[in-house]
Amino acid sequence: LRKVPLLLVVLLLHLSLLYTICRYPLGMHEGTIRDEDITASSQWYDSTGPQYARLQREEGDGAWCPAGLLQPEDVQFLQIDLHKLFFITLIGTQGRHARATGKEFARAYRIDYSRNGERWISWKDRQGRQVIQGNIDTYNVVLKDLRPPIIARYIRVIPVTELPMTVCMRVELYGCIWFDGLASYSIPEGGTIAAPGSPIIYLNDSTYDGFQERLGQLTDGVLGLDDFTQSHQYRVWPGYDYVGWKNESFSTGSVEMEFQFDRQRNFTSMKVHCNNMFSKGVKIFQKVECLFKPRLIVEWESEPVGVSTILDDKNPSARFVTIPLNQRVGKAVLCRFYFADTWMMISEISFQSETTSFITSTRIEEKADDSSTSILVGCLVAIILLLLIIIIIILWKQYVQKRLEKAPRRILEEDAMVRLSFYSYTIVSNQNQIHQSNPTYERVFPLDLEYHQPATLLQKLPELSQSAEDSGKSGRYMGISSGFQNNVPHYAETDIVSLQGVTGNNMYAVPALTVDSLTKKDISVGEFPRQQLRLKEKLGEGQFGEVHLCEADGLLEFLGLSSMELTKQPVLVAVKMLRSNVNKTARNDFLKEIKIMSRLKDPNIIRLLGVCVRDDPLCMITEYMENGDLNQFLSHPPSSSSLTRHYSNLLFMATQIASGMKYLASLNFVHRDLATRNCLVGNSYTIKIADFGMSRNLYSGDYYRIQGRAVLPIRWMAWESILLGKFTTASDVWAFGVTLWEMFTLCKEQPYSLLSDEQVIENTGEFFRSQGRQIYLSQTPLCPNSVFDLMLKCWSRDIKDRPTFDIIHYFLVEQMDCNI
Structure with a gap:
């Protein structure tokens, strides 16, 4: 068996957090976010409760509607509990359509978020604005990027109005799981560069969502450019993409950063994206030392993990520096980054780790009694049986894979599981068109077809030559046997109209x-x-x-x-x-x-x-x-x-x-x-x-x-x-x-x-x-x-x-x- 190194898997997962990729719906429409996880400050009727605030769904009266007329000073909210930290990059909103009977929608809204359910933070865009433009009608979905993105477990969507009016909303959140597990960090305030005749370059953490121990620009998935004086297209100031510090501002010659995590973790490595524009006095750090704290209530462990970097005076490109953390365990990490030049600038920090359960700094010294020994033996037997089942499945898959690899590359009788369609057609001589007499419909949402293993779908492919002629009397396309249709899960669940309209045009598939x-x-x-x-x-x-x-x-x-x-x-x-x-x-x-x-x-x-x-x-x-x-x-x-x-x-x-x-x-x-x-x-x-x-x-x-x-x-x-x-x-x-x-x-x-x-x-x-x-x-x-x-x-x-x-x-x- 080929095993993919865990580090590689985790690195690939982390890459998915890049803003342009991490845009998956989190489950309002599909229902993976449960009704009990959607609450609200108020509701007009039971049929406009928060559980009906699902994008593209029209159960109940078609949306969540807060009670009464919404006043400009009101704070009514729809709250969603995601149960774990998510990296949220996009939000979609919709009004109350209710099969063309609704007329309410939110023209604007804002977002509050929380990682622990206690401290709530108001989201702001890169220009410091809180209000997001919403819908202009009751039906069309409006998608808005969250720039910067949000890392949170709880989200509150708060409709905003300038005049008293009735407001109703449906929403969907888009993003992906926050794999890092990083809950907060604390860093020194960034500096500024002010050169005569040039614009001031601000190197502060502008999206930092708190005064201490919070998250901000070092975890927003945006990598700084090679030239730190430029920024991505966010219409912001020079230097925006980086947090930077000047050597002379720190007597120790180093910048100290503390990172706290959701739970105890086994750390493999840390990746730091740094600027290296040495012509302007900026280089990657000279070395880094990290200390670990297994639990927040204990002291830092005395033995650090450190690495010295190879400085580069030839290539000014920004780059990732990977620091091995040698499988050290901790719930908090303290790292000291040492200057190599006048300035040190960092745009992104991420950790590769595994969660660990029941790892503590003390040993359990209690003796196990007979019952616990029996439980342990039972668990070992279950694990062995499970491993045997897994081995059998793997061997079976390999056998099937070899058969498929040896199969001819043309779609003939020995090929896998295929047929051109399950339709029954009425065949008419001298016509190029078809009339479908028993068509069927595949449910469109959710788009989560489960593909069966080829072993369960090995079937003979219908001939592409004589079978249609032979089946002309029955009107059955390509002579597919009933046994074949019974063995392969039928693709349809409901009847649809014909593939072609009666005038020869294409025809929409409709439930x-x-x-x-x-x-x-x-x-x-x-x-x-x-x-x-x-x-x-x-x-x-x-x-x-x-x-x-x-x-x-x-x-x-x-x-x-x-x-x-x-x-x-x-x-x-x-x-x-x-x-x-x-x-x-x-x-x-x-x-x-x-x-x-x-x-x-x-x-x-x-x-x-x-x-x-x-x-x-x-x-x-x-x-x-x-x-x-x-x-x-x-x-x-x-x-x-x-x-x-x-x-x-x-x-x-x-x-x-x-x-x-x-x-x-x-x-x-x-x-x-x-x-x-x-x-x-x-x-x-x-x-x-x-x-x-x-x-x-x-x-x-x-x-x-x-x-x-x-x-x-x-x-x-x-x-x-x-x-x-x-x-x-x-x-x-x-x-x-x-x-x-x-x-x-x-x-x-x-x-x-x-x-x-x-x-x-x-x-x-x-x-x-x-x-x-x-x-x-x-x-x-x-x-x-x-x-x-x-x-x-x-x-x-x-x-x-x-x-x-x-x-x-x-x-x-x-x-x-x-x-x-």
Whole structure:
């Protein structure tokens, strides 16, 4: 067995605390934060209690609402107990939507936090401001970075108002566990450098959250730059990233720092990030000595651990210095850092350690009685049995792994656990489209699919040749046996609508409960006069209908949006038209699609404008953007648009796609065919996500045909969608990564253009096996490293490792801000 050194593991864990990585939801939405851990200063009703303050959830009356009108001087709070110290980097807030009946939200709020539940500290940003801008409506989530981040167990979110009003909130915290265990530190106050004609450089700990024994800038995850006179982009003063001291201010020639921890720990090493700009009298420390205190009530141990450093007068780069701590045990550490030059500057300190239980400085001298001996023997027997079980499991895994490694690299009969889908299709001759007769739905939240070991999933892969022909009479796709379906956990829990709409367009995956509730409601858009539609061009077709580009006369007046002079001007629209001779099932499916589309209201989602359902053929009228789809817009830009390919414009369009997908994800809708062909472009690079790229002959090459019948956009699909039929928001995230890649190639190349369709499917098997043989799309010249890193995260093998659309959208907005 290969054992990863514990130190390496701990170091890797510590790296996750860097601000850009430590951004995982802590459990308000998913429910891992329990109801009893969420309290409040007051609540209006039981149905607006603190347990309902969960982001993107609408139980009870949809949010936490403090009692009465909130006054400007009031301090009402929502308190969350995380039970251990967390490194908190981000907070998301939302108002009370309550399925469109709510209207309350917090326009601003502030945060108090505590590490022990006794002393509360008010969070301030790097400019000393406490108030955070909140929501502007009841539904949309607003994410705010906490800069500096918070290390705390308890969090209080306190709504703030300038006028008396009703306020309701839903929240989520983002971060990760504070692995260091460092509870507080005390250090001398930093100095200042004032040179004539230059700005003053402040080297104090500006985020220090107390006067003594607290945490601050040395634990905020931000590493100082090589030039200490510069700082990261926080609009703060020179020297902000470092805490620094001058040699002449200390008679001992050293700076003394004390660190206190949550419990007794076995210390492996300490990492200190130092500046070394020797041309300005700054060097790393000459040596360091550390003393340990096993318990806070005892004296410091007399024997120090120390190390002398190798000074560097050639390389001025800032660097980490690692100090071995030789497995010393303590709950507190006292370190003396000795000057090597005029100044010593440190930006970050972290400890690598293990918690220790029952380690004390005294020996237990009591004799064990017979009962304690029996307990000890029982424990030893249990440990031995456990070790035997672990060894058997490991040997079994190795056996399975060898079988997989020896398996052929093509997806054939001996390959692992895969099938293209579990769908049952109605096969129709001479048609490229499918109708799915018994589709199923994967619950979108939480995104925590458990991947079973290959040993439990070894199955024969369906043939890709004759089986579909053989199964034509039954309409069963690829002849999958019932035994196979019973052995592999079925990916679905509820019925969904078809993969393709009846007119050949893509169809959102929607929970059956949502569909049922929609079918009981009237269509929420008006009946548009059919005679005011003029056909211009057929965009595509499907098994039961067609999609046309039309001009709609008087549409703006119909929608009540136009001014008098524009009322009569026609508007370009896309019209999905159902053939008159279709069966009752197709007709009902078309009406369901109308009701689903009528509920989608987002600036980055194509909107249903009207319907013609009083007589045949049934029609739905949707927006159509004047610049067509994004694929054609980027690959054949308008001659007047010289800036189409500019990075900032690509980023702006990508941000809008992420925003639209964030909206769909909030409704538990799964798009399943996200690509540039399904994004329409308006004026000023506005983007709206559409759904009819599948029906267009122009993009027939983007879909893989099973025996010339069923079609799947395999080059955009996540591996689990191809192999297991799992469609979730996380698989949409995968497709978003491919869509980003398309955009930064200016849609000049199809994804995996050097691979055949069969090789693309073969490559998904490599993603499943995760043995390092999978092929990724490569970085393009237009694509910066930060955006390509986002793509790679979208293509993570495990669903839990892929970012959510909330995080993706926030990241792209930040990239836009940096690019301005």
